[in-house]
Amino acid sequence: xxxxxxxxxxxxxxxxxxxxxxxxxxxxxxxxxxxxxxxxxxxxxxxxxxxxxxxxxxxxxxxxxxxxxxxxxxxxxxxxxxxxxxxxxxxxxxxxxxxxxxxxxxxxxxxxxxxxxx
Amino acid sequence: xxxxxxxxxxxxxxxxxxxxxxxxxxxxxxxxxxxxxxxxxxxxxxxxxxxxxxxxxxxxxxxxxxxxxxxxxxxxxxxxxxxxxxxxxxxxxxxxxxxxxxxxxxxxxxxxxxxx
Numbered sequence: 083x084x085x086x087x088x089x090x091x092x093x094x095x096x097x098x099x100x101x102x103x104x105x106x107x108x109x110x111x112x113x114x115x116x117x118x119x120x121x122x123x124x125x126x127x128x129x130x131x132x133x134x135x136x137x138x139x140x141x142x143x144x145x146x147x148x149x150x151x152x153x154x155x156x157x158x159x160x161x162x163x164x165x166x167x168x169x170x171x172x173x174x175x176x177x178x179x180x181x182x183x184x185x186x187x188x189x190x191x192x193x194x195x196x197x198x199x200x
Numbered sequence: 201x202x203x204x205x206x207x208x209x210x211x212x213x214x215x216x217x218x219x220x221x222x223x224x225x226x227x228x229x230x231x232x233x234x235x236x237x238x239x240x241x242x243x244x245x246x247x248x249x250x251x252x253x254x255x256x257x258x259x260x261x262x263x264x265x266x267x268x269x270x271x272x273x274x275x276x277x278x279x280x281x282x283x284x285x286x287x288x289x290x291x292x293x294x295x296x297x298x299x300x301x302x303x304x305x306x307x308x309x310x311x312x313x314x315x316x
Contacts, residue, residue, distance in 0.1 A: 085244075115303065124204075125291065125306040138303060173245065189304060191237070191245030 084108065086192035088174050094198045100162040103195045107156070107176030113137075114157050115177075115189060116149060120170040128172075131157060164199045171196050202227045204292050206307035213282045214315055220267070221277040221310045223292035229253075232296045234275040235304065236266065239289040248290075251275055279312075287314045 087106045095101050107114045116128040128147070129139040133154035142149070146165070151157040161168050175189040203226045213219035225234065236248040251259045251266045259266040267276040279286055289311050293304040 117304075117306075122308075124308050125293075125304075127303040127305070130303055141303070171243075175245075188235075188247050188250070190247070193242065193244045 086174055086176050086190050088172075088192040088195050090195060091193065092196045092198075094200065095164055096200050097166055098163045100160065101164055101197060103159045103161075103172055103174075103197070105157045105159070105174030105176075105192060107174070108178075108190055110178060111176035111190075112154070112179050113177040113187070113189075114151060115175040116157070116159055117173040117175065118170050119173070119194075120167070125173065128159075161197075164197075166199050169197055169199045202229075202294065202296055202305050204294050204305055204307035206292055206310050208310045209308070210311045210313070212313040212315055213279075215284060216281055218278060218280045219282055219312065221279070221290050221292075221312065223275045223277065223307060225273050225275060225292075225294050227273075227294065227296055229296045232294055234266070234268070235293040235295065236264070236275075236277045237291045237293060238286075239291065239309075240285075241288070245291070249277070282314045284314050284316060287312060 089104045093101050112133050114131040117125050119125040127141040130137045131151045134151050148160045171194040173194045174192045177187045177189045205224045232253045234251045238246045249259050249261045249264045249266050251268045258268050263280045265278045289309045291309045292307040295302045
């Protein structure tokens with residue numbers, strides 16, 4: 083079974099440009115999460131999809147960030163226009179629907195996309 | 201506010217010895233879950249161990265065990281018989297509430313170096 087994949091692994095862009103990050107979750111996982119780690123700080127939640135619907139987007143920093151998950155498969159996170167403070171590592175995670183009798187639902191993480199805004 | 205605190209930015213341990221990585225948490229929920237993830241230099245986040253707030257026994261997974269002290273709100277990770285491959289960043293995280301749909305709240309992480 084393939085794990086969560088993210089593309090690109092690295093992206094270097096200039097302030098004001100647009101970048102789109104992609105996440106392919108594990109096949110069959112309805113839940114898809116985006117997290118971000120800014121240099122030296124905690125990993126912070128951005129948003130959560132259940133299939134194609136946004137379940138929780140309370141962590142999205144501002145309207146320069148747009149996440150989509152058309153068809154409930156892969157997801158994209160677009161930053162437009164990028165600012166210096168957007169630099170960091172963006173992680174995607176996925177989990178299956180919680181099964182009865184199972185006490186927790188492990189989130190499987192991708193390797194992350196390192197975004198550098200100059 | 202929900203919060204995870206990892207007070208050790210860096211730790212080192214001799215190969216084959218045990219090491220404890222500290223994690224304290226703050227939540228007003230009665231139902232929550234605590235996770236530990238390992239992030240090696242390759243970047244991926246690897247799930248290690250889980251402890252539910254209602255679990256009476258401390259969780260164990262191979263060489264990993266979780267020292268859960270609910271009254272003190274601590275969930276320390278114990279790695280026994282350290283190996284060179286254990287050198288990595290370790291994150292403590294909390295999920296609040298029931299269900300598998302909840303976001304994780306992470307600590308700042310502890311970088312562990314295992315010396316030969």
